[in-house]
Amino acid sequence: MHGEYKMPGGKLIVVDLELVDGHLAQVRVSGDFFLEPDHALHAIDAALEGQSADADEHVLASAVRARLAPGVMMYGISPEAIAVAVRRAIDPDTAP
Amino acid sequence: MTRTLWRDHAWQLIHTEPQPPALHMALDEVLTHEVGAGHRPPTLRVWEWGGPAVVIGRFQSLRNEVDADAAQRHGIEVVRRVSGGGAMFIEPGNTITWSIYAPLSLIKGMSFQEAYAWMDAWTLEALAELGIEAWYQPLNDITSAGGKIAGAAQAHRGGAVLHHVTMAYDIDATKMLEVLRIGREKLSDKGTQSAAKRVDPLRSQTGLARAAIIEHMIATFRHRHGLADGALRADELTQAKVLAREKFTSHVWTADVP
Numbered sequence: 001m002h003g004e005y006k007m008p009g010g011k012l013i014v015v016d017l018e019l020v021d022g023h024l025a026q027v028r029v030s031g032d033f034f035l036e037p038d039h040a041l042h043a044i045d046a047a048l049e050g051q052s053a054d055a056d057e058h059v060l061a062s063a064v065r066a067r068l069a070p071g072v073m074m075y076g077i078s079p080e081a082i083a084v085a086v087r088r089a090i091d092p093d094t095a096p
Numbered sequence: 097m098t099r100t101l102w103r104d105h106a107w108q109l110i111h112t113e114p115q116p117p118a119l120h121m122a123l124d125e126v127l128t129h130e131v132g133a134g135h136r137p138p139t140l141r142v143w144e145w146g147g148p149a150v151v152i153g154r155f156q157s158l159r160n161e162v163d164a165d166a167a168q169r170h171g172i173e174v175v176r177r178v179s180g181g182g183a184m185f186i187e188p189g190n191t192i193t194w195s196i197y198a199p200l201s202l203i204k205g206m207s208f209q210e211a212y213a214w215m216d217a218w219t220l221e222a223l224a225e226l227g228i229e230a231w232y233q234p235l236n237d238i239t240s241a242g243g244k245i246a247g248a249a250q251a252h253r254g255g256a257v258l259h260h261v262t263m264a265y266d267i268d269a270t271k272m273l274e275v276l277r278i279g280r281e282k283l284s285d286k287g288t289q290s291a292a293k294r295v296d297p298l299r300s301q302t303g304l305a306r307a308a309i310i311e312h313m314i315a316t317f318r319h320r321h322g323l324a325d326g327a328l329r330a331d332e333l334t335q336a337k338v339l340a341r342e343k344f345t346s347h348v349w350t351a352d353v354p
Binding site for chain 2: 009014030031033034035073076
């Protein structure tokens, strides 16, 4: 499943994932944003892995935020925007 | 660490013969490290491309961004760079690319947005002198009334900031669109239906040869910030060649975000 979200004033965030028994699996976040340090991307993917397919944007954003080490810097991307892209991947019909 | 100014540093220029795309990726990593470690003075490097390439951003999905069949058909090498941002389509002679390697002190206390504009204030001055009124369009574009001119990207590594920019000189937009899968979503806030119109060639706006624009830009940097002619050290080139072979041409790196 594939979701995209262009954060207003930010960059494109893309999420590819599978659903296994109602949970997110093989989550891969990508896009043309900026992230320091670069390995924080793997922490973001790991934070989303195994989340319930019913998790709302708030829950997903909180999970990402909790997993990020202090000092991680984001530009053009945010935990909330990642959460929107995830929901769009799961609910393609509701994307505007 | 206090903020330093451009003139506090003894800037050095590197502008060598054309080099393979993967070696350019490796040189950015090596030279950022060398400046961060205090082994070389802050440096401006102007790139010459030895072959066509698609350069994808650090966090972009290889599969989502690049049409691998089209790239292969056109003999285009696909490489992933160390900085974030979007994919670039490169043919020798169709872009103007440079990197700035500086101590982090040069952007100390700045927001990302301020740091991008600060690192390219000289670029806007150089373009103005060529008759192009350009401005920074956050997050990381340089644009003009005629369209987008350039994209910038930064990465922080071990005490140094890498800031690199690619300007469109004479892009073959049709070929670019064959090779890059440009997302519909990405274009949603650009106010245009046509991706081809998003990149406005510098050639059409200045009528100047690519080499003349580069020469003028170097002169502007020299005048504004000070710039001595320099060269790659042999050990830097050796390190970069190893890195190009072992990392930047490897599928493990290029497909790190598959």
